[in-house]
Amino acid sequence: MLNISDKNPLNNLALEKYSTVKNLSNRPHYKILNRIILAVSILAIIALxxxxxxxxxxxxxxxxxxxxQRPQSIQSVISGRIEKWYVQEGNYVKKGDTILFISEIKEDYMDPNLVKNTKSQVDAKKQSLESYGSKVSTLSIQIRAIEREKGLKLKQAENKIKQARLKIKSDSMDLVAVKTQLKIANTQFNRSLQLNKEGLKALSDVEEKRLKLQEVEAKIITQENKFYTSKNEFINAEVEINRITAEYAEKVSKAQSDQYTALSNQYDTEAQVSKLENQYANYSIRNGMYYIKAPQSGYINRTLQSGIGENIKEGTPIATIMPSKxxxxxxxxxxxxxxxxxxxxxxxxxxxxxxxxxxxxxxxxxxxxxxxxxxxxxxxxxxxxxxxxxxxxxxxxxxxxxxxxxxxxxxxxxxxxxxxxxxxxxxxxxxxxxxxxxxxxxxxxxxxx
Structure with missing residues (x-):
């Protein structure tokens, strides 16, 4: 088995015999470096x-x-053509100062007298409205006059009815009186005739009684005619009331119809006046929009549109402004x-x-x-x-x-x-x-x- 361990004392002894190794182990730099590392480590630990x-x-x-207060863009409310610039980039403007002038490009608003003509139309329609109002008032007066006349006519007809009723009553009483006279005359004639037969009355008395009886009979016919004439007059008076009521109802209806027509025209004219006044206000405001003004005081940062004669649409940014405050x-x-x-x-x-x-x-x-x-x-x-x-x-x-x-x-x-x-x-x-x-x-x- 090979002995290759680093801790082998034979290897250390083999290295120490060289002078270079001896000089390296005797240098002081390693001690200083170790101290620096130790100090830095301690400082690092303290810093933690x-x-x-x-x-x-x-x-x-x-x-x-x-x-x-932030930078904002100035926009045109209406479309138009650029005619004149009043500012340049970097200028300070106050609130309400004119920045740009534009002219009209829509044919509906090109008439230079558009506002004046619209004002004339408004005045004419107002006069027409006043005329319709006067007509409505006149018709109201006319209706009241017709109602008053109708009341008078009805009272007159009612009086005639009362007169006819009283006349009927009077004629009926006269008729009853004539009938009584006829009965009396008939009784007297029969009595005279009987007395003449008995020789107690003259023939002239009998003739006189017969004449009186005939007069009474003629009188009763006349009185009956008068009685029926009175009844007819009473019926005619009632018919007259119905005729007056119908006649004046027709007159009132016609006047009311004319009044409602005038009211309808009046309301229609009021709507037209309101519409024309709205147009007049819109045209007047639009005329003031040809001059685009600064919404607040500040500095013109940048002009987004350039040149003269360039067309712009409504809502188009024209320039940017930075508020001064x-x-x-x-x-x-x-x-x-x-x-x-x-x-x-x-x-x-x-x-x-x-x-x-x-x-x-x-x-x-x-x-x-x-x-x-x-x-x-x-x-x-x-x-x-x-x-x-x-x-x-x-x-x-x-x-x-x-x-x-x-x-x-x-x-x-x-x-x-x-x-x-x-x-x-x-x-x-x-x-x-x-x-x-x-x-x-x-x-x-x-x-x-």
Whole structure:
């Protein structure tokens, strides 16, 4: 069996006989190196127990806190042709200043007197509306007059009925009286005739009684005619009431029909007046839209349309404007795994591109050139880059952010969390655990008696 072990004393003795090996073992550099390694190891072990502030890093850009303070595009509400520019890129404009003038390109609005003509149509329709209103009022007066006349006619006919009824009663009483006279005259004639036969009455008396009897008989016929005439007059009076009622009902119906027709025309004219007034207002407003004005004070960043005589459609962006007054903020993006750790009011350190900065993420007190921030909004829906967007505003309790910052410049953010030892942070990073994610449950305290 071969003896090839490294611990063989024969091999060591064979190497020691060489001078080079003896010189290597006697050099002092190895002792110094061993001491350095030992010191570095001790420092490294001590550093593992140093405090380290957990943080969540993110990147984003400078923006504004309010939506109305961000750069926006100025659009044309109507289509038209560019006629004249009043600004150029970089100019400062106040709210309401004219930026561009456009002319009309639609044939429906090319009439220069369109607003004036529409106003004339509105006035004419209003006069027509007033005429229909007067006609309706006149017909109402006419209907009331017809109703009054009808009432008078009916009263007159009712009086005739009363007169006819009284006349019938009077004629009937006269007829009864004549019948009584006839009976008396007949009785007297028979008595005179009997007395004449007995020789007690003269023949002249008998003739006189016969004449009176004939007169009474003639009178009774006349009285019956008068009685039936009175009845006919009563019936005619009742017929007259029906005729008056029908006649004046027809007149009232005709007047009401004319009134309803006038009301229908009045309502139709009111609708036309409203429509024309709407058109007049639209035309007047459209005339004011030929001059495109600045919605707020700011600087013209860029003109998106160029030249004179170019046609633009409604809603076409014409230029971009940056408001002159704005509250600065930073929009940053964090990974989804870190989103549960971010809350509104969380303190954040921010540093900006182009600004001198020395950053120690685990020791924020030693960082230089960073500024304090506070989380004011958290987006609940993931962005296109696969991260969640948060909005950071300046911390009022710390130094203000630089005024030289421009909207859109880059920014880096660090959200500060708990302070832990360095070795714990290494262990967490190697295992891929999120910082400060798992929180221990607080033990319930017992109430003191």
């Amino acid at each position: 127990f140093l405090p380290w502030t957990q943080n969540i890093s993110g990147s984003g850009a400078v923006t504004t806190l309010k939506p109305n 704005y509250d600065i903020a930073v929009e940053s993006y964090v990974d989804p795994i870190d989103l549960p750790l971010i809350k509104r009011g969380e303190k954040v350190r921010v540093w900006f591109d182009g600004w001198p900065t020395i950053v120690f993420s685990g020791w924020p007190d030693m960082s230089y050139g960073t500024f304090g921030g506070e989380v004011v909004a958290i987006e609940n829906f993931i962005s296109d880059n696969g991260k969640f967007r948060i909005l950071i505003a300046p911390d009022k309790n710390e130094a203000p952010w630089p005024k030289q910052l421009s909207i859109g410049s880059g920014a880096q953010t660090i959200a500060l969390l708990n302070t832990v030892p360095v070795w714990f942070e290494f262990w967490r990073t190697l295992n891929g655990f999120p910082p400060n994610y798992y929180k221990g449950k607080e033990k319930p305290t017992k109430e003191k008696k």
